[in-house]
Structures are given as structure tokens and as C-alpha cells.
Amino acid sequence: MSFREKYLAAAxxxxxxVCVGLDPDIQKLPEGIEKTPEGVGRxxxxxxxxxxDLACVFKPNFAFFGALGQDGIGVLREIIxxxxxxxxTILDFKAGDIGNTAEKYAEMAYDVxxxxxxxxxxxxxxxxxxxxxxxxxxxxxxLCLTSNPGSADFQRLxxxxxxxxxxxxxxxxxxxxxxxxxxxxxxxxxxDLPRVRQLAPTLPFLIPGVGSQGGSAADILGQAGDSxxxxxxxxxxxxxxxxxxxHDYADAARKxxxxxxxxxxxx
Amino acid sequence: MSFREKYLAAAxxxxxxVCVGLDPDIQKLPEGIEKTPEGVGRxxxxxxxxxxDLACVFKPNFAFFGALGQDGIGVLREIIxxxxxxxxTILDFKAGDIGNTAEKYAEMAYDVxxxxxxxxxxxxxxxxxxxxxxxxxxxxxxLCLTSNPGSADFQRLxxxxxxxxxxxxxxxxxxxxxxxxxxxxxxxxxxDLPRVRQLAPTLPFLIPGVGSQGGSAADILGQAGDSxxxxxxxxxxxxxxxxxxxHDYADAARKxxxxxxxxxxxx
Numbered sequence: 038m039s040f041r042e043k044y045l046a047a048a049x050x051x052x053x054x055v056c057v058g059l060d061p062d063i064q065k066l067p068e069g070i071e072k073t074p075e076g077v078g079r080x081x082x083x084x085x086x087x088x089x090d091l092a093c094v095f096k097p098n099f100a101f102f103g104a105l106g107q108d109g110i111g112v113l114r115e116i117i118x119x120x121x122x123x124x125x126t127i128l129d130f131k132a133g134d135i136g137n138t139a140e141k142y143a144e145m146a147y148d149v150x151x152x153x154x155x156x157x158x159x160x161x162x163x164x165x166x167x168x169x170x171x172x173x174x175x176x177x178x179x180l181c182l183t184s185n186p187g188s189a190d191f192q193r194l195x196x197x198x199x200x201x202x203x204x205x206x207x208x209x210x211x212x213x214x215x216x217x218x219x220x221x222x223x224x225x226x227x228x229d230l231p232r233v234r235q236l237a238p239t240l241p242f243l244i245p246g247v248g249s250q251g252g253s254a255a256d257i258l259g260q261a262g263d264s265x266x267x268x269x270x271x272x273x274x275x276x277x278x279x280x281x282x283x284h285d286y287a288d289a290a291r292k293x294x295x296x297x298x299x300x301x302x303x304x
Numbered sequence: 305m306s307f308r309e310k311y312l313a314a315a316x317x318x319x320x321x322v323c324v325g326l327d328p329d330i331q332k333l334p335e336g337i338e339k340t341p342e343g344v345g346r347x348x349x350x351x352x353x354x355x356x357d358l359a360c361v362f363k364p365n366f367a368f369f370g371a372l373g374q375d376g377i378g379v380l381r382e383i384i385x386x387x388x389x390x391x392x393t394i395l396d397f398k399a400g401d402i403g404n405t406a407e408k409y410a411e412m413a414y415d416v417x418x419x420x421x422x423x424x425x426x427x428x429x430x431x432x433x434x435x436x437x438x439x440x441x442x443x444x445x446x447l448c449l450t451s452n453p454g455s456a457d458f459q460r461l462x463x464x465x466x467x468x469x470x471x472x473x474x475x476x477x478x479x480x481x482x483x484x485x486x487x488x489x490x491x492x493x494x495x496d497l498p499r500v501r502q503l504a505p506t507l508p509f510l511i512p513g514v515g516s517q518g519g520s521a522a523d524i525l526g527q528a529g530d531s532x533x534x535x536x537x538x539x540x541x542x543x544x545x546x547x548x549x550x551h552d553y554a555d556a557a558r559k560x561x562x563x564x565x566x567x568x569x570x571x
Contacts, residue, residue, distance in 0.1 A: 060404075060405070062404075087422065096400075098405055098408075098409035099399075099406070100401060100406070100412065101408050102411040103377075103408065103409065103416075104408040104412045104415075104416060105408070106377060106381070106409040106412075106416045106417075107374055107375075107377040107381065107414075108374075108376075110370075110373060110374040110376075110377050111374045114373070114374065116336075117311045129404045130399065130417065131399050131400060131401050131425070131428075132367070132397065132398050132399045133397050133398060133425065134365075135450070135452040135512075137327075137329075138327070138365055138367045139367070141365075141367035141368050141371040142367045142370065142371070143389075144371040145367065145370040145371045145373075145381045148371075149371060149373045150368075150373075152427070155471075157459075158398070158400065158425045158427050158428075159427070159457075159458060159460065160425050160426070160447055160450075160452020160458055161398075161447065161452060161454055161455065162450075162453070162455055162456065162457030162458060163449050163457055163461070164452050164453055164454040165450075165452060165455045166454075173412070176455075177314065180427055180428065183428050183432075184402065185402040185428060185429065185431050185557075186405065186429070186431055187427065187428055187429020187431040187432055187433075188428060188429055190425060190426075190427065190429030190430055190475065191427055191429060191471065191472070191475075192427065192428075193469070193566055194427070194463045194465075194468065194471060194498060194568060195463060195464060196461045196462060196468075197462060198461075198465055201458070201461065201468070204461060204497045205458070208457065208458075208497075214329070238378075244376075245402075291411075293389065299359075301324045
């Protein structure tokens with residue numbers, strides 16, 4: 038099943054647009070979990086068990102596993118294997134490189150780690166993105182307008198065709214003719230979301246920046262949803278993973294995911 | 305010793321501006337080397353032994369290790385440990401993410417893998433770059449004008465302050481006040497190198513694209529060197545690693561590195 042079919046099925050089944058971000062910071066593990074790579078693995082498997090019916094997608098963040106060294110990559114593989122087959126996975130990696138190198142990253146993400154989708158930085162252009170496109174099977178989420186303050190440094194630079202992030206949105210829409218693409222657009226830019234949606238009417242948007250980064254969940258569907266009221270995957274990482282630092286972390290994570298789901302749906 | 309001191313010492317000692325890129329493609333390993341992660345490790349250690357006095361820096365490319373899974377990260381750590389202490393290492397990663405994630409990538413690169421420098425994609429702006437700056441100890445090479453054809457897609461977009469890559473060059477020069485920065489500029493753009501040097505007069509340039517990608521080594525120093533005739537690190541990966549597919553691969557790699565060194569120096 039393609040990424041898109043899988044995520045839409047999960048979204049419909051769970052009436053959810055929540056993307057559960059898996060950013061396991063060893064220092065923030067709750068009580069009762071050993072601060073080791075094994076502890077990280079156990080913690081994330083419990084989070085996955087507690088939230089999978091509320092998630093339309095899981096998004097492991099490569100950096101947090103890479104920082105654990107070799108064992109971290111083993112844990113990453115293990116937890117991806119633990120995610121139920123009917124909920125897709127986006128590897129949040131944000132790399133992108135010349136063709137022969139991008140091929141290797143695609144191999145790592147799709148073949149070794151068995152993820153359904155990736156995040157890629159568009160700065161290097163089409164031949165850095167192409168190896169990640171595998172027909173309509175997978176999906177490449179291109180950074181467009183990111184949630185952080187530094188997004189203004191380059192992404193808002195004016196060009197003859199509007200600010201850079203608009204050019205990226207338009208270009209991703211074109212590229213999606215050759216494979217499935219999506220866009221990363223931060224919830225911290227509510228005024229820009231409708232414009233990005235206009236430029237890329239059919240692309241799924243991965244939307245970080247709700248909660249700890251300050252974006253509001255309640256209005257996102259109106260700002261960024263497609264004409265079917267779909268097309269948004271709203272990420273929360275810290276707000277779910279570290280909802281409680283006590284022994285009730287799994288219940289607290291479920292509750293946080295449920296609250297986010299309800300806030301998005303407006304009830 | 306800081307990255308900059310270390311690389312200048314190695315460059316002076318070996319009269320060399322060669323950066324040996326370590327992109328180990330398991331399918332391309334020469335005769336007599338087992339096509340396993342262990343084989344990759346053995347192969348690269350021999351390449352390092354054969355070229356270290358001709359290299360001012362080594363540049364392992366993360367993708368090629370990541371594609372080998374968990375064992376690949378073990379090999380990456382092993383070969384970085386094998387590089388002599390007086391030759392610095394750039395982890396070629398090209399990621400970049402919001403602050404708390406970038407912190408984890410910096411931890412992976414500097415603390416776990418013990419590299420002296422990294423490549424980072426500038427698209428997400430300053431707060432995605434800052435965690436990699438550690439005073440003047442390390443060095444962050446920002447993608448500016450990359451060697452691939454797709455570099456034209458966004459990097460050459462015109463803004464009010466010139467094409468995007470010029471804005472990046474100017475900005476990196478500013479940021480280098482807060483830590484050491486360098487730029488990635490492809491040898492495939494000889495006409496643009498002098499302009500980038502003008503905008504970033506003191507930054508080291510990591511220059512890929514010589515050889516398999518078509519750039520010429522002989523003129524780079526004139527096009528991109530700083531006012532001391534320094535400041536260029538000219539990368540060759542495939543041209544050195546796979547100089548021979550036979551048992552003489554180490555000698556052939558040394559010869560290729562030596563020829564590149566001499567071509568750069570103009571003799």
C-alpha cells in the first residue's frame with residue numbers, strides 16, 4: 038500500500054490528523070525507564086502501543102537516535118518494526134544530497150529502516166530529491182516554511198516569483214507529477230498556510246510547531262486543509278512523549294494525543 | 305586544536321589542498337575485499353593509511369554508512385578513530401533542523417563520532433546552524449552553491465541582494481563572527497567562485513565536483529583561493545577510492561591523491 042493510501046486509511050479509521058513525533062531525549066525519559074538505548078526502545082514501544090489508534094502517522098526524528106550512536110540505529114529499526122503495519126512512518130531526516138549520495142539515503146530510509154516517507158531539504162534541487170521519489174509508493178516531504186524563528190532568514194527572501202517558500206511550494210507541486218510529494222509547513226505561520234495550500238492544492242502538509250513551539254491546533258484545518266478537509270498531518274513530539282515524567286507516562290501520552298486530535302477536529 | 309589550525313597544519317605539512325572523501329559503496333569495493341560492513345572498514349583504513357600525508361582533511365559521507373544500517377555507524381566510528389589525530393575530519397551530513405534537534409545532530413557528529421567539522425544545509429536559518437557552532441573549535445560548512453545540476457533550481461533564484469547562493473555566502477561570513485564557518489561551493493561553477501570568495505574573503509571553501517562531476521582542479525586556486533593562496537579544500541571521493549578495482553587499490557588511491565595535489569598546485 039502506498040504512503041498516501043495508508044495514511045488516509047489511518048486518518049479515517051481513527052478520525053485523526055495527529056502525527057506522533059518520536060524524538061527520544063535520553064535525559065527526559067520518565068521515571069522507571071532506564072537511561073540507556075534499551076530504555077529508549079522500551080519507552081517508545083509503550084508510547085506507540087498507547088497512541089497508535091490515535092495517530093495517522095508516526096515520525097521518528099533521526100537525530101535523537103543518531104546521538105545514541107550505533108545502538109541508537111538499532112533502536113530506530115526496532116521501534117519502526119514495532120509500529121503497526123497499518124500506520125505509516127515518516128523518517129524525519131531533512132538531508133538531501135547529490136544523486137549517488139541521495140540514493141544511499143533513500144536506501145537507508147526505505148530499504149534498511151523500512152519507512153514509508155522521508156523529509157528532505159529542497160535547497161540542492163531536483164536531482165537531490167529524485168532518488169527519494171519511488172513512483173507513488175513513498176512520499177517525500179520537502180521543507181517549505183519551517184516552524185523555527187530562523188525560517189525567516191532565507192525562506193522569506195523575496196524573488197521575482199514571491200518569497201522563496203512559495204517557489205518551493207509551487208515547485209513541489211510540479212515535482213509531485215513524478216512521485217508523491219508533501220510539504221513541511223510550520224503551525225507557527227498561520228497567516229501563510231492558506232497561501233501555501235493554494236499553491237499546492239493536493240499535497241499533504243506535515244505541520245510541526247503546535248504546542249511547545251507555540252502554534253495553535255484548533256485553526257489549522259481551516260488554514261491548511263485541502264478541499265476534502267484532509268491533507269494535514271499535525272505533529273506533536275514533546276507534548277505527547279513527555280506529557281508526564283511519572284510512571285503514568287503512557288496514559289498521559291494517550292491523553293495528550295487524544296486532546297490534540299479533538300482540538301484539531303474542533304470538539 | 306581547532307579545526308582551522310589542524311587543517312592548515314596538515315595542508316602546510318603535506319603541501320596539499322586535497323580532501324579525501326570517504327563514500328564507501330559496497331558494490332564498488334575492489335577485488336579481495338569482502339562486501340560486508342567489516343570489508344568496508346578494512347578498505348577505508350587502508351585508503352586512510354595510503355593517503356593521510358597527502359590529505360589536509362578526510363570527509364566521510366554519512367549516507368554511505370547509514371545505508372549499511374547499525375553496523376555502518378560502527379564502521380564510521382571505527383574509521384574516524386583510524387584517521388591520524390593531526391588530520392581533521394568533516395562529517396558530510398548536510399542536515400540541519402530546529403534548535404533542540406540540531407543539538408542532537410551536533411552531539412552525534414562532535415561527541416559520538418568525534419569529527420572536527422560538519423556540513424549543514426542553511427535553508428532553515430541561523431537557529432538551525434547555531435548548535436553546530438562551538439566557538440572556534442569546530443567548523444560548520446554551509447551549502448552555498450552545490451556541484452549538482454539541480455543547484456540552479458533554487459540556489460540561483462534572484463533576490464534583491466543577488467542570487468540566493470550569494471545571500472548565503474554573505475550571511476555565512478556574518479555568522480562566522482559567532483563560530484567558525486565555511487562554505488560548500490562546487491568546482492562545476494568556475495565562473496561563480498571568484499564572486500563567492502569576494503563575499504566571504506576569509507572562509508574555507510569545501511569544493512566538491514572535481515573529476516567524476518566534471519570540474520577542473522588546475523584553476524580552482526586562482527578562482528577560489530583566499531588572499532594567502534589558501535582556504536580551499538578540494539574534495540575527491542570516487543576518483544581516489546575507486547582508482548583501481550584490482551588488488552592495487554591502495555597504491556592507485558595514493559597515486560590519484562598525489563596527482564590531484566599536484567594538479568592543484570600547478571605542477
